[in-house]
Amino acid sequence: MPALSTSSGSDAGLYELLVALPAQMQPRMNSQKDPTFLWDVFGEKSLHSLVKIHEKLHYYEKQNLMPILQGAAALANDLALLSVHDTVAQKNYDPVLPLMPDDIGNEEGSVKIIYRSGIIQVGDEFREANGIPSQGAITFKIIHSIKEEAPSKEGKMFIKAEAGLSFKKGDILQIMSQDDATWRLALRRAEILVQPLKVSSRKSSDKKTNKSMYECKKSDQYDTANVPTYEETWLVLVGPVGVGLNEVKRKVLISNTQQYGLIVPYTTRPRRSQESDGIEYIFSSKHLFERNKFIEYGEYKNNYYASIDSVWSVLAKNKHLRMLEYKPYVIFIRPLSIGRLRETRKNAKIISSRDDQGAAKPFMEDDFQEMIKSAQIMEMTELIVNDDLAVAFNELKRTFDKLETDMHWIPVNWLHS
Ligand SMILES: Nc1ncnc2c1ncn2[C@@H]1O[C@H](COP(=O)(O)OP(=O)(O)OP(=O)(O)O)[C@@H](O)[C@H]1O
Numbered sequence: 001m002p003a004l005s006t007s008s009g010s011d012a013g014l015y016e017l018l019v020a021l022p023a024q025m026q027p028r029m030n031s032q033k034d035p036t037f038l039w040d041v042f043g044e045k046s047l048h049s050l051v052k053i054h055e056k057l058h059y060y061e062k063q064n065l066m067p068i069l070q071g072a073a074a075l076a077n078d079l080a081l082l083s084v085h086d087t088v089a090q091k092n093y094d095p096v097l098p099l100m101p102d103d104i105g106n107e108e109g110s111v112k113i114i115y116r117s118g119i120i121q122v123g124d125e126f127r128e129a130n131g132i133p134s135q136g137a138i139t140f141k142i143i144h145s146i147k148e149e150a151p152s153k154e155g156k157m158f159i160k161a162e163a164g165l166s167f168k169k170g171d172i173l174q175i176m177s178q179d180d181a182t183w184r185l186a187l188r189r190a191e192i193l194v195q196p197l198k199v200s201s202r203k204s205s206d207k208k209t210n211k212s213m214y215e216c217k218k219s220d221q222y223d224t225a226n227v228p229t230y231e232e233t234w235l236v237l238v239g240p241v242g243v244g245l246n247e248v249k250r251k252v253l254i255s256n257t258q259q260y261g262l263i264v265p266y267t268t269r270p271r272r273s274q275e276s277d278g279i280e281y282i283f284s285s286k287h288l289f290e291r292n293k294f295i296e297y298g299e300y301k302n303n304y305y306a307s308i309d310s311v312w313s314v315l316a317k318n319k320h321l322r323m324l325e326y327k328p329y330v331i332f333i334r335p336l337s338i339g340r341l342r343e344t345r346k347n348a349k350i351i352s353s354r355d356d357q358g359a360a361k362p363f364m365e366d367d368f369q370e371m372i373k374s375a376q377i378m379e380m381t382e383l384i385v386n387d388d389l390a391v392a393f394n395e396l397k398r399t400f401d402k403l404e405t406d407m408h409w410i411p412v413n414w415l416h417s
Helices: 009-028 033-043 045-060 070-090 109-117 204-214 219-224 245-255 286-291 309-316 338-344 365-376 389-405
Strands: 125-129 140-143 172-177 185-189 193-199 235-238 296-300 303-307 329-334 349-351 360-362 382-385 407-411
Touching (some): 009 045, 033 045, 338 365
Antiparallel strands (some): 125 140, 349 360
C-alpha cells in the first residue's frame, strides 16, 4: 500500500486524504462494487464534518484560547469555581482520631466513642449521666484527671475530692495554698488560733490599718483585712527570783542599744539605798498605784509591781517593744537543776527579798530550792534555760530574731479581750 500523502502538512491532510482515498484505491480493486462501497463510506458527509472538527481542535490545542464574548469569560470563572468545589468536596477533612488504647475491652463501646472523640483522656472520671439513666438525651459531665503531686514534707496535702480534708463549723484550717481557683490546700489545726502575726519593720503609717484589725469582731472581717503586722515587740522575761533575769536582760540590752529598750516598772516597795527613782523602778505610793491603770501588775510581799508609762516612753524612743493590745511575748527563763545551780552560782549574789535593805548576799541552799520549786509551776510561751549565761543569751537572741521575721499564730481571745 503506497504511503498516503497530504497537501498541506500533517495538521490539515486527513480530510483531503479521505476525499482522495476512493480514487487512489480504484486500480487495485477487482469488483465493481468495491469502489462504490468505499466511496459511500469515505464520502459520508458526517464523517467529513467530524474530521474537520478534529483538525480544528488539533490546531488550536497548543494555543492559549481567549473567549471572544464577555459572557463566555464569566462562564469560564464559574467553571473554575465549580472545579475547585469538586476538588475540595472530594477531599477527606475528617479529624484524625486518637488510637484506641489496648486495655479498653470490647464491651465498653460508649467509652470508646467518647474516647475517640478526643474529649476525654485515659484516667478521666465519668461522673454523671443527667442523674437519671435512660431518659431522653444524656448529658455527660466529664472531669479531667489531675496528676497527684508528691506529698509535701510539711504535712499531707490532697488534691482529689475523695481524699480531701473533712471539716465542720468551728474547725481551724490553716490554708497552705490558694493557687488553684477551685481548691484550697489546708492543714487542720488543733489549737484555737486565728491570724498569723508577723513582726516586721513597716512604716508607722500602717499602724492605723493594724488597729482596725484588732477591732474586727467577725472572722470574715479578718479574711478581708490585711494580716496585721507590728513594729514593736513587747517581750517579757519571767522566771524565779534569782534565776538571772537582770543578767540576761542586761546582756540583751548592751548587745544592741538601738534595738532594745527597757520598761521601767512601777513599785510600791520602798526604794533601796543603791536604787534611783526612774532607773530600776518608778517608786509610787499604794494610794497612787491603785488609781492608775496598768498593763499588768502583780503583788509580791504586800507590794505592787506594774508598768505603763515606761511602755510609751520606750515606744517614743523607737525601741523594740511588742504590743498586741498590751499582750506581750513571754519568755520563761528557768534554771537547769539544783545541782547545776550549786555549781554555777558559787560566786553569784542574790538581792535578798528577806532583807529590807535589799543587800546582795551569796545564794543559800533555800534560794536554790525556792528557785526550782517556782520554776515548776511556770508555763510560758517560750522556755530558755539559764545554765550557761552565754548559751542562754544566744538562745534568747535567736528567739528575738525569729520574732522579727516569722509569722506567729495568736489566740483568738487576744483580739477580742
Ligand atoms: N547563768 C549564770 N551563771 C552564773 N551566774 C549567774 C547566771 N545568771 C545569773 N547569774 C548571777 O546570779 C545572780 C542573780 O542574777 P540576777 O540578779 O540577774 O537575777 P534575777 O533573776 O534578776 O534576780 P531578782 O529576781 O532577784 O531580780 C547575779 O549575781 C548574776 O550574776
